Amino acid sequence: MSTRERLARGGIYAGAFLGPFGGGVTVAMLPELGATFGVSAGTAAVSVTAYLLPFAAIMLVSGTLGERWGRRRTVVCAYLVYIVASLACVVASALPLFLAARALQGAANAFTTPLLLVALAGTVAPQRLGRALGWYGSLQSAAQTSAPLLGGLAAELDWRWAFVAVAAVAAGLAAVGIPNAATPPTARPALRTAWRPTVLRIGLVAAIGWGCLSGLNFLVALRLEEEFTLTSGARGLVLTGLGVAGLLTARLLGGGVDRIGARRGILIGTGLGVLVVLGVGLAPTVWMVGVIWMLGGVATQLVLVGVNALVLRPDDPESADPNPTGSMSVVQAVRFGGSALSPVAITPIYHADPLAGFLLPAALLAVVVPAALPRSRPGSLRG
Numbered sequence: 001m002s003t004r005e006r007l008a009r010g011g012i013y014a015g016a017f018l019g020p021f022g023g024g025v026t027v028a029m030l031p032e033l034g035a036t037f038g039v040s041a042g043t044a045a046v047s048v049t050a051y052l053l054p055f056a057a058i059m060l061v062s063g064t065l066g067e068r069w070g071r072r073r074t075v076v077c078a079y080l081v082y083i084v085a086s087l088a089c090v091v092a093s094a095l096p097l098f099l100a101a102r103a104l105q106g107a108a109n110a111f112t113t114p115l116l117l118v119a120l121a122g123t124v125a126p127q128r129l130g131r132a133l134g135w136y137g138s139l140q141s142a143a144q145t146s147a148p149l150l151g152g153l154a155a156e157l158d159w160r161w162a163f164v165a166v167a168a169v170a171a172g173l174a175a176v177g178i179p180n181a182a183t184p185p186t187a188r189p190a191l192r193t194a195w196r197p198t199v200l201r202i203g204l205v206a207a208i209g210w211g212c213l214s215g216l217n218f219l220v221a222l223r224l225e226e227e228f229t230l231t232s233g234a235r236g237l238v239l240t241g242l243g244v245a246g247l248l249t250a251r252l253l254g255g256g257v258d259r260i261g262a263r264r265g266i267l268i269g270t271g272l273g274v275l276v277v278l279g280v281g282l283a284p285t286v287w288m289v290g291v292i293w294m295l296g297g298v299a300t301q302l303v304l305v306g307v308n309a310l311v312l313r314p315d316d317p318e319s320a321d322p323n324p325t326g327s328m329s330v331v332q333a334v335r336f337g338g339s340a341l342s343p344v345a346i347t348p349i350y351h352a353d354p355l356a357g358f359l360l361p362a363a364l365l366a367v368v369v370p371a372a373l374p375r376s377r378p379g380s381l382r383g
Contacts, residue, residue: 009123011176015075015116016136018173019109020143021150022082022166023051026102028152029159036159037095050099055106056336061191063114063329068188071115071325072177078111079174086167090160114329119178121312121324127258129313130265133305134254141246141297144214148236194326202310203331204372205266207338209303212361213273213296214242215339219350219357220280220293226354228286238290245297253301262309263373269302270369274362281358303369307331310374 026033026047033044066074085108088101117136124132154162217239224230224238257265276299279292311328342361350357 007176009120009179011173012116012120012123012178013135013139014169015112015173016139017143018082018166018169019113020140021147022086022105022109023048023055024144024147025151025162025166026051026159028148029155029162032155032159033098037098039095043095046099047102050102051106051109052336052340053106054103055110056333056340058107058110059114059329059333059336061326061329062110063118064189064191064194064323064326066111066115066329067323067325071119074111075115075119075178076174078108079170082108082112082170083167083174086163086170089163090167110329110333114325114332116178117308117312117328117332118325123179126313130257130262130305130309131251131254133308133312134250134252134257134301137254137301137304137308138247138250141243141250141301144243189323189326191326193323194330196327198374199311199327199330200334201372201374202307202327203334204338205369206304206307206331206335207341208364208368208372209266209270209273209307210300210335211338211342212277212365213303214246214300215342216277216280216346216361217242218343219346219361220289222347222350223281223354224286224289228289230286234286238286238293241290241294242297242300245294246301247297249298250301253298254305257302257305257309262306262313264306265302266306266310266373267370269299269306270365273299273303274366277358277362277365281355281362307335 026044030041030044030047033047034041037044082105085101085104088104089098092098092101117133120132120136121129151159151162154165221235221239224235230238253265260268272295276292276296280289280296283289283292308328308331311331312324346357346360349360
């Protein structure tokens with residue numbers, strides 16, 4: 001591998017960090033955003049939704065379109081759009097303009113996430129894919145964990161500096177590009193090739209696995225506040241444990257998925273996830289909630305690495321996915337859709353009965369994931 005190829009592979013991992021970081025960077029600067037645009041912090045929170053909605057929606061088709069246009073060209077153009085959108089956030093003079101720029105950021109990110117994963121799969125041997133995906137997932141976890149912290153620190157000076165920084169990073173990534181993607185695809189895959197029943201089933205597994213594990217951070221925060229009266233800082237410290245655990249165990253868990261297989265890794269992660277969700281709902285002390293929630297980072301990594309490997313690593317070349325980028329794009333879109341629905345669906349149940357708020361996601365993990373998980377070999381994605 002040449003120096004440029006190594007640099008481009010490093011760019012894939014940096015791109016894994018940039019996407020989630022850009023999505024969560026406004027979480028800790030909502031009061032400052034509100035003060036700038038003359039609205040409440042609650043209204044400024046729409047900036048998170050403005051990023052995530054187009055991000056998830058466009059990913060339903062972005063992978064297939066990226067294959068048509070060429071992976072490298074698509075990723076570089078997406079980074080250039082991300083730069084423009086980030087600088088538009090810096091100069092926005094009113095909240096609607098800022099929200100439009102955030103939506104453009106999310107749309108650009110939708111064209112990088114699935115293509116980066118497929119490009120990563122092309123740089124490693126199949127038997128080491130799980131480890132590489134573990135590193136990729138760990139950087140996404142690190143971004144989710146650090147985005148509120150670094151965004152808040154930037155807001156101490158001026159929140160605009162956070163967007164200047166992500167624009168600079170995107171510029172560097174655009175210059176680097178991605179490896180093994182210079183040759184355009186030989187065929188123009190149809191959108192329907194990514195909307196097969198097996199792919200949608202894997203997407204459902206990802207949606208439940210993500211939405212009912214790490215996507216429950218809002219529910220854990222509610223319990224910490226209402227039952228243990230923790231301050232916002234203390235709640236944030238407990239919630240950070242999941243991301244830290246995922247980061248520290250990523251390589252080990254990825255290697256484990258390489259050895260035991262994607263499907264088995266998903267099932268083990270789901271089983272552990274059921275225990276985690278029940279544990280954080282029943283634990284009688286704060287320290288127990290914190291320790292159990294850290295185990296949620298392990299469970300989440302097993303599920304996500306397994307899901308990504310299930311799409312990207314064919315066992316049989318004869319049954320290889322005809323549109324892996326499109327399939328990955330659909331799976332990731334459904335995954336983030338599940339995360340978006342989680343607070344809407346579970347919060348009312350929690351307020352009616354706090355224990356039921358944790359029992360429902362635990363039941364979904366225990367029942368839906370094993371039922372939806374394809375029984376076929378990992379590469380058999382044609383059906």
